[in-house]
Amino acid sequence: MCFEQSGDLDDLNQSVLRKEAAVALTPNGHPDKPSLLNSLGESLFSRFEQLGDLDDLNQSVLRSEAATALTPDGHPDKPSWLNSLGMSLLKRFRQLGDLADLNQSVLRLEAAIALTPDGHPAKPSLLNNLGSSLLGCFERLGDLDDLNQSVSRLEASVALTPDGHSAKPSRLNNLGNSLLSRFVRLGDLDDLNQSILRKEAAVALTPDGHPKKPSLLNNLGNSLLSRFERLGELDDLNQSVLRKEAAVALTPDGHPDKPTWLNNLGESLLSRFVRLGDLDDLNQSILRKEAAVAFTSDSHPDKPTWLNNLGASLLRRFEQLGDLDDLNQSVLRIEAAVALTPDGHPDKLSSGNNLGISLLRRFERLGDLNDLNQSVLRFEAAVALTPDGHPDKPSLLNNLGNSLSSRFEQLGNLDDLNQSVLRKEAAVALTPNGHPDKPLLLNNLGSSLFRRFVQFGDLDDLNQSILRFEAAVTLTPDGHPVKTLWLYNLGNSLLSRFEQLHDPEDSQQLLLHYTSAACSKTGPASVRFQAATNWAKHAHIHQPSSVLHAYTTAIDILPELAWLGLSITDRHYHLSQAGQVVRDAASTSIAVHNYQKAVEWLDQGRSVIWGQLLNLRTPVDELRKKHSGLADQLVTVSTLLESAGTRSNAVAIDTKPQSLQSIANQAHAFVLERDHILKQIREQPGFERFLLPKPISELSLAAKIGPVVIINTSEYGCDALILQPGLADEVIHVPLSDFTIHKAQSLAESLASVVENPGRTDRFTGCREGDMAPDEIFSVILSELWVKIVQPVLNGIATKTPGFMVKPKLLA
Template sequence: MTDLNQSVLKFQEAVQLTPDGHPDKPSRLNNLGRSLLARFERLGDMTDLNQSVLKSQEAVQLTPDGHPDKPSRLNSLGCSLLTRFDRLGDMTDLNQSVLKFQEAEQLTPDGHPSKRLRLNNLGILLLRQFERLGDMTDLNQSIFKFQEAVQLTPDGHPDKPSLLNNLGNPLLRRFEQLGDMTDLNQSVLKFQETVQLTPDGHPDKPSWLNNLGSSLLARFEQLGDMTDLNLSVLKFQEAVQLTPDGHPCKPPWLYNFGSSLIKRFLELRLSDDMVNAVWAYSSATYAEYGPPSVRLRAAQKWAMCLQASSSPPESILDIYHIAIPLLAETAWLGSSIPDRHYQIMQAGSVVHDAAAAAHQFGDDIQAVEWLEQGRSVIWGQILQLRTPIDDLQEKQPNLSQRLKLNSLQLEEAASPRDIFINTITVQGSIQPSVPSKEEIASHGHHLAVERKQILKEIRMCEGFERFLLPRTIRELTPAASHCPIVILNSSKVYDTCYAVVLLPNLPDDVLPVKLDSFTPRQAKVLYHKLQTLLGEDGQTISSWNSESVSGTGADSQGFKVILAELWEGVVRPVLEALALMDSSPRVKPRLCWCPTGIFSFLPLHAAGLYYADASPGSKLSDFVISSYIPTLSVLVDRVSPLPPPGSLKLLAIAQSSSIGQPKLRGTFDEIKYINAAVEQSRPLTLMTLVEEKATLGNVLSELKTATWVHFACHGVQNASHPTESALLLAGKDRLTLGMLTSLKITHGGLAFLSACQTAKGDEKLSDEAVHLGGGMLAIGFGGVIATMWSVHDQVAPQVARDVYQYLKESGMDVSEAAHALHLAVENTKKNMQGEDDAAFISWVPFIHMGM
C-alpha cells in the first residue's frame, strides 16, 4: 500500500505542476485516474473512485480527436465508470461506460494490436447492460463483438482462452433466453476450447472448468444425455479440487458441484451422490470466506437434502441457525441494491422453511424469531428503510466502514473475473500482476478472520449486542400488547401450514395452532382462483362495474368457495384455539393477522360461510374485528404515540382523472363526506388538494405536517420494482412508494387510501406483500385503510362516508379506525344486491392495517 499511495501522490503532484494547455496534461491526468482506481480497488474509498472518474473524464476531454492515445483514455474512463456502477448500481454509469468503450473500439483502426482487446471489453459491457435491461440487441451485439475479438486473435496467443471463455458466456445466456440449441452447443464448444488451451496451474482454469460444467449441465437438462451430466459433475469437481480453501470462489463452485450431484442422484439414485452433495453444500455453508448470498443458498439446499433423507430435526435446525443471519448480511451488505433484491428473491423461501422446521421440532419461539428476522430484512430492503447498518454508520462510522469494505471485498473476490485485457503501458503506471490461487486463498482466509473480529467489536458496542442477529421473543411480544397477533406460515419443503399466536398476557411464549386440513398447495390454488376472478394480474377490475362482473352468471360461487376454504382450514381453527367463538359481545375484540408468503395474498379477514343455508356465527366478522401488519417490528418500533383525538391535521387529496385510467366519479363525494364528518371536530385543520392542485410538490409539502391523510385517486402496483408503485396525482405526477418511505411522519394517525391496489404485493417476493399501505405504516402512520385490489367507484365513497361518520362519533380517535371500517363494510354488505362475485369484489378488498 505504501507504493500505491506514493504512486497516487506522485501523479497528483505531476498534474498540479503541469500547466493547462501543456501536451502532457491529458496523459498525466489519465495516469492519476488509473492509480486512484487501483487504490480504490484495494481500500474501497469512494472518494478515490469518484476522483478516478473525474480525472479520467478530464483526460479524455483534453485529448484532441485523432490523437493516438484517445482510445486508451476512453478505455480507462470506461473502466472507472463500470467500477462505480458495480459499486452503486447507477444505470447512468453503466450507460456511459458502454458509450466510452464503444467509442474506444470505433476509434481503434483495424489491424491495431489493441483492436481485439477493445472488442472484448465492449462485449463484456454489452453483456452487463443486457443483464440489467434485458435488451436482446445488447446480448446479440455482445456475442458479435466477442466473435470478432476471437477471430482477430491468433492460435497460440496467451489471450485466446480468456476470449473464448468470454464468448461462451453470452452464447449460454442467449440460449437461456431463446432456447436455440445451436447457441448452447456453441457455448459448450467454446468452454471446451478454453479449458483445453489453458495450462495446468493457470489461476483462471478452475473458473473456466466451472463455466464448462454449467453449460454441460444446461445441455443435459435439454437433451437428457447422461454423458453431459457425468461430464458436468466431473468438471465442477475439478474446479473445486483445483481451488484451495480460503479462495472466495470455492463456495460458489462447491454449490454448483452439489447441484450437479443432486441432478444425478435424481436420475440414478446413487447414495454416494447424495452424500457428496451434502458434503459440497455443507462445505460451502461453513466457508466463512465466501459471499453470504452463496452460503445462504448452499445452506438452503443442504437443509433440503437432510429433510429429504429424514435426518434428525435438530441437525436441520443447526443449518438454519447459520442461514438466517446470512439473510441479513445478504440484504444489508455488499453489492448494489438491484443485486441484493435478486439474491433475496432467490433465497426467499429459506425463512419459511426454517420456521417450519422449528415448528415441527416444537420450537415455535424460534420459528417466530426467524420469521420476523426474514420478513423485516426483506421488507426493509425492498422499501429501502433504515437498517442496522445505517444505525452503525451513525454511531460507529469506523466499524461500519470496515464491515462494508470487508463485505465488498469478499463478494468481489468471489465474482467471476471479467477479463479486461488492456495493453496500455504508461511509464510509471501500475500494472498489478494476476495473483495466484494460493495468494487469493490466503487473502480470503484473512478477510474471514477480519470479519469475525469486526462483528465481535460491533457486538461489544452499546445497542448493537445482537447486530445482524434475530430479535428475541421478549423483544417481539410487546407488539401484541393491544390484541393477539396471528402469524401464518407455509412451507412447500415441509408440506405444512400452521399458525403461531402472540398473546398480550404471554410475554415469553407463543401459542402454536395446527392447520392440519390446509396445505401449501391448497393456498396456492386459492390464490390463483382469486387472481382469475379479479382478472389478469388483478389489475383490470378498476374498469368493471357490477353488471359486467355479474354477467359471469347469477349463481357465480367463486368467492364463496375461496372464503369458505379459508374459514374451514385456517380461520376457524385459530378462533377455536383462542376461544373467540362467542358472537354475543356488543363490542367485538380485535385480532391482528401477520400473514407470510402466499397467505399475504389471501383475504383472511373476509373468511366465512356465505351460502344461503349457512348457520349464524360462521364468518370471521361475526366474532372479531380484523387488522393486518406486515411485521411485528412495525408495532414494536413505533416510538411516536398515536395523536390524541382532535389534535390533528387531515390532508385530503382527490384526483378523479389520471392518464390511462378510467375516471373516478366518486372522489368529490369522498371529500364532501370528510368535510361533513370533521366540520364539528375542533381543534382540527382540514387541507384539501383537489384535481390540478394535487401536484406532487403540494402533496409532499403538506404530508410532512399531516397527522391524517386521505387519498381518493388511482393507485398502481409495480411488481418488478415495488418502490415504483404509486398513487396517481395531477397530470403525470406520481407519488411513489419510494418517495413515501423517504418521509418520516411524526405522530402519524390514519392514512386512508381509497384507491386501487394499495395493499397488493409482489408474489415474486414470496416472503412479503410489499405495497403502498405497508409503506404508510413504515413512514409513521399508526393505522391504514387500504384495498387489496381495485374497488368499484360507487362503493369507495360509501365506505369512506361511513368510516368517517363512525370516527366522528368516537371523537376522531385513530385507534377506532379498525372498528369504523368493520362497521362500514358490514353496512356495505347489507346494501349489496345479490350474493354473486360482483358483490364480494365490492366489499372484500377493504382492509385495516396497523394499530
C-alpha cells in the same frame, strides 16, 4: 545558462533560434554543417518534449537526417548523428504510431553501435537508445526476441555507465521498463522485482525539480502496481498511487506527457478501489482518465488506450452503482477506442474485448439483442486476430463462449450452445496449470456443459460438467471468495445426476458441497443463501439430521442479504424467494418442538422481508444516524466480499491476474475486518442485537394485552404459534392439520381475483363468471378460514389457558 541546467523554456527557445541562425549562415559543404544540423535537431527535440509541438519533432527528424546524410562513414561523429536521428524517429513513432519510423529508428541505432568501438564513452548511450527502440518494437509487434534484446542492450548500458553520471537515472529507468514488459509477458517475478529496484534507484538519483523526475516517478508507480497485482501487497498499491500523484503534480498542464501520467494514475486508483472499495478512488480514477482523454488529440497513438481505460473504469462504476449512463458512456468510449486503433495493432485486442464485455453487460441490463449480437461479433473478431500461443487467447475464447451462451438463452439456437462449449474447451486447453484464471475457465465450461445437458439430456455432458466443476474447486484455495460459487455449481450438477441415477454417493457429495458453500466465511451472501436453501431441501429427505443446521445457516444470512453488499435489484430478487425459506425453516423447528426458535425465525423473516418490500428504515439506516462511520465501514467491506465472490465470468486481457492465494488472503482479511466492525457496533448502546434475531423474551412483550397468533404455512405442514400474556418463554403450538399451503395459495388467488376483477371466474370455487357475487365469494373464503384456522386456534388457546372463553360467531 543552458536549458538542461536552468529548466527555463526561454533559454531553450533562444538556443533554437541561435542554432537555426548558425545553420542558415553555414554553406553546404562546410565541415561544421553536419554538427550544427545535429545540434539544432537535438534542441528542437528537447523543445518538443516540453511543449508537444509536433512541428518541432518533424523538424528535429529532418535536421538529424540531413546531418547524417552529410557525414561520411568513418567520421568520428557519424554514430552520434545516427543516434540523434534514431531517437527522434522513435519519439515520432510513439506520437504517431507509424511503424516505418520505428523500424528506421532501430536501423539507425544499430548502425551507430556498429560504428562505435567498445570502450568509447558514447557506447552506453547508444546501447540505451537501441534498447528503448527494441522495446518499442516488442510493444508493437510482440516479438519476444526484440524484448530480450532490449533487456540485454539496456543491461549493458547501465553496467557501462559509472555511478554519478547524469544519464544513469534514465538508463536505469529504461532497463526497469523493459524488465517490467518481460515480466508481463513471461511472469517471472524476479524481472518485476529487478524492475522496481532499478526504478527506485533512478528516482533516488534524480533531484527534485529535474524535468525527468515526473517520468521516473510514473514508471516506478507502474512497476509497483504490477507487483501489487501479482502479490496483493497493499503497500505496493498505495506507493504506486503516491508516485503517480507526484508525477502528475510535478507536470504542468500542456506538457505532452501529462495525459500519460493522468491515465496511469487513474489505473492505480481503479486498482485501489477494487482492493478497498472506496468509491472516491473510483470517481477519482474516472476524473483522471477523462482528463487524459480531453488533453489528447484524436491523432495521438495513445488516444485509443486512454479511451479504452476510461471505458473500463466507467463499466466498473456501473457494476458498482447501477447507473445506466455510466454503462452507455463505457460503450461509447470503448467504441471510439476501437475506431481509432488501426487493424493489426496489438491494442485492438484489448479494446475489442472490453467493448464486447460492455455490450454484453448492456444486453443483460436492457435486453437489446443488437448489443448481444455485437458482443459476439467483437469477441469473434478478437479471437480471429489472436494467434494460438498468445497469452490472451484463452480469455478471449472464454468471453466469446459466454456471449454465445447468452445468445442461446435468448434465441434457442443450438449451434450457439455448441459453439459456446467448443470455445470454452479451447480456453481451458490453452491455459496452463497454475494460471490464476484456470478455475474460472473450468467453471464457465462446466456451466455451458450443464446447460447443454439440461437441453438435450446427454448424461456425458452432465458428467463432464461435474468433472470441470470439481477441477475448479480443487484448484481454488480455501477462503477464496469465488470458491463458494464453484462449490454451489458443483452441488447443483451432482443434484441433477442424483435425480437421474439415484446414486447415494452423489447425494452425500452434493450435501457436502452445499454445506461447504453455505458455511463459507468469505463467500457472497447471495450464493451462501442459495446453497443453504438447496442443502435444506435435499436434507429433508436424505439427511434429516442436518436440516435444522441448514435452515439456521440460511436465516443467519438473511440480514446480510437484505441490508449489506447487494444492489437493490439483486436484493429484491433474492428476498422474493426468502419468504418460503423462512416458513419452511419455522416448520422444521416446529417439528422438533422448538417453538421459540420458530417464532424468532418468523419474526426475523418478517422484519427483513417486509422491511425491504415496504422500503422501511433498516437497522443499517438506524446505525448510520448515530454511528455513520461504522455503518459506512460495514457496508464497504460487505460490498467487497459480495463483489469478490460474484466476479464477472468475463476475463479482462489488459491486467495481470492476481494470484489465487493472495485473493484468498485478502478475503480472509475482509472477514476479520467485518467481524471486528460488528463487534464494535454491538458494543454501542442500543445496538447490542444488531443484525441478530430478537429473542423470544423480547418478542413475548407483544402479548401484553392479549394473545398474539402467528400462522405459518409450509409444504412441510401448517401451524399456529401463540404468545400468551405474562408467559415470556412459553409458546402454544396448534397444528392446523386440515389446512395446507396449497389451500392458502388458492384462497389468496381467489381473494385477489375478486378484488382485482369483480365478476370474473373464481379459481377457488370454480364458478363461472357471474355465478357468484363478490360478497358470496368472501363468505366462502371467510368460512374456510374460520373452520380450518380460527376455530382450531381458539380451541387451542382455551385448552392451554383455563378460563379462556371462546364465543364463536357465525361468519356470514
